[in-house]
Amino acid sequence: MAPQDNLTAVLYGINDMRLEQRPIPVPKDNQVLLQMEVVGICGSDVHYLVSGRIGPFIVEKPMIIGHEASGTVVKCGKNVKNLKPGDRVAIEPGVPCRLCHFCKTGDYHLCNDLFFCATPPDDGNLTRFYCHDADFCHKLPDNMNLEEGAIMEPLSVGVHACKxxxxxxxxxxxxxxxxxxxxxxxxxxxxxxxxxxxxxxxxxxxxxxxxxxxxxxxxxxxxxxxxxxxxxxxxxxxxxxxxxxxxxxxxxxxxxxxxxxxxxxxxxxxxxxxxxxxxxxxxxxxxxxxxxxxIFRYNNDYPTAIEMVSSGRINVKPLITHHYRLEETNQAFETAKTQKGNPVKILIHANPNWKPS
Structure with missing residues (x-):
């Protein structure tokens, strides 16, 4: 029987985060349908919650929050060759047009038509099921877990800065x-x-x-x-x-x-x-x-970040301080807002079968 539960965290406005059911999306030919696993809370997510904006990016309509994420492939579009159901991936949240000058010269993160999760007006991925372009889903090595996969987004910022x-x-x-x-x-x-x-x-x-x-x-x-x-x-x-x-x-x-x-x-x-x-x-x-x-985000840095962690040169696990279930999203963001308990990286687990280790 096909899954029906697609609980989703939607930001409606300042300090107005709601959990609601959304339809389970259908992947396009170049996309994969993901069972979302782990989504980290970024400082930008908190800014959108408390201020409704970051610089020129303004929340003007309900927006699904979340962009530091990992997931498991459930279904592949007909043109997808690099992934298969069951693969665990780190999700690079920015998907460019692939056709403009910036994309063709390697600076795809500067693309004027960039889709970026949870940056207005684009929806994020703090949800049970989510579709993303397959070439921006990076397969995780067997020696990396899904929590580490979600941390590849902020780590890629550090890698890009150092490059x-x-x-x-x-x-x-x-x-x-x-x-x-x-x-x-x-x-x-x-x-x-x-x-x-x-x-x-x-x-x-x-x-x-x-x-x-x-x-x-x-x-x-x-x-x-x-x-x-x-x-x-x-x-x-x-x-x-x-x-x-x-x-x-x-x-x-x-x-x-x-x-x-x-x-x-x-x-x-x-x-x-x-x-x-x-x-x-x-x-x-x-x-x-x-x-x-x-620097603005990253480009071509996810593979480097993954290799650094899988090889043991970087250990991101000490950054992880708090865990919440998707149903506890508002509590998770309250912790992020108040900084109670000195959080560093707060992770929200979207898979209802997740069990604390």
């Missing part, structure tokens, strides 16, 4: 912000050969986890520290100005520290999305020939 910075063996790095994205950037930089990494945050609990994940030095930022104090401490701990600095906070003061700290010929990678306009020390960056590089 943009050109991280190589022996590099010294600064990461500003020890939230989930700062931590996956730390993991990626270590895996790519960075020898010394200093990470900053305002919370001890985040810095303690960063230390466990491989940070060589941590700096707790408090209001008594001047910008110059922080820059001097970074350089003192690393023994030299960083080759690359990553802002994972979006906070103006952190971007300033990144530009002032980074050494001559180095790179500053902006990951966090902050204010539309900032007051930044660009002349020091100019005179040091510091490259300022922005």
């Amino acid at each position: 943009k910075a050109g991280i190589k063996i022996g590099d010294h790095c600064l990461i500003l912000g020890a939230g989930p994205i700062g931590l996956v950037t730390l993991l990626a930089a270590k895996a790519m050969g960075a020898s010394k990494i200093c990470i900053t945050d305002i919370l001890d609990v985040k810095l303690e986890l960063a230390k466990k994940l491989g940070a060589d030095y941590t700096i707790k930022i408090d209001k008594s520290m001047s910008e110059d104090d922080i820059v001097k401490k970074v350089i003192s701990l690393l023994g030299q100005p960083p080759h690359a600095s990553f802002d994972a906070s979006g906070v103006e003061s952190c971007v300033r520290v990144a530009l002032l700290s980074t050494g001559k010929g180095g790179k500053v990678v902006l990951i966090g999305m902050g204010k539309f306009e900032m007051n930044l020390p660009l002349t020091p960056a100019l005179t040091k020939e510091v490259d300022i590089r922005g």
Whole structure:
């Protein structure tokens, strides 16, 4: 008998998340129907819930939430050759047109016609069953579980940032912000050969986890520290100005520290999305020939992220702190909003047969 339960988490507006039944979708010729397994809560999901928007992306109609996800293939469209029913996959949420200049030159994440899960007006995948283009479903190796599969989305952001910075063996790095994205950037930089990494945050609990994940030095930022104090401490701990600095906070003061700290010929990678306009020390960056590089999501980075985890070079399991069932979606988002229990990565299990390990 065909499944009937397609419980779905739908965001109707600010602080208005509803669970409702939706029809089970039918895959197109190039798509697969997935039994959704694990969906992580991203900071962007929380922004849409509490603010109804992120920058130019505004929730104007009911939207299925969720984009950090893994699933199991249930059915394949007639043109699908790379997957079969039973395959476990990490779902890359951005599907481009494949025809424009950006797609053809490899920067498909910049496609003007990009479909991206849970970015208005596109629906996400926090639901029992979901259809996705098969070539953006990445098969998981046997030694990776579905929870790790869902973490491949944020990890791909860290991988993309480190590729943009050109991280190589022996590099010294600064990461500003020890939230989930700062931590996956730390993991990626270590895996790519960075020898010394200093990470900053305002919370001890985040810095303690960063230390466990491989940070060589941590700096707790408090209001008594001047910008110059922080820059001097970074350089003192690393023994030299960083080759690359990553802002994972979006906070103006952190971007300033990144530009002032980074050494001559180095790179500053902006990951966090902050204010539309900032007051930044660009002349020091100019005179040091510091490259300022922005990143937006990722492209061609899922295979790298999966290989790093399957090979053992990266362990993402310490990032996972909370588990909820799909029926508990509102409780899960309340935890994300309040930060009660110091969550890092909250996972929601969509498969009704899931049992806690």
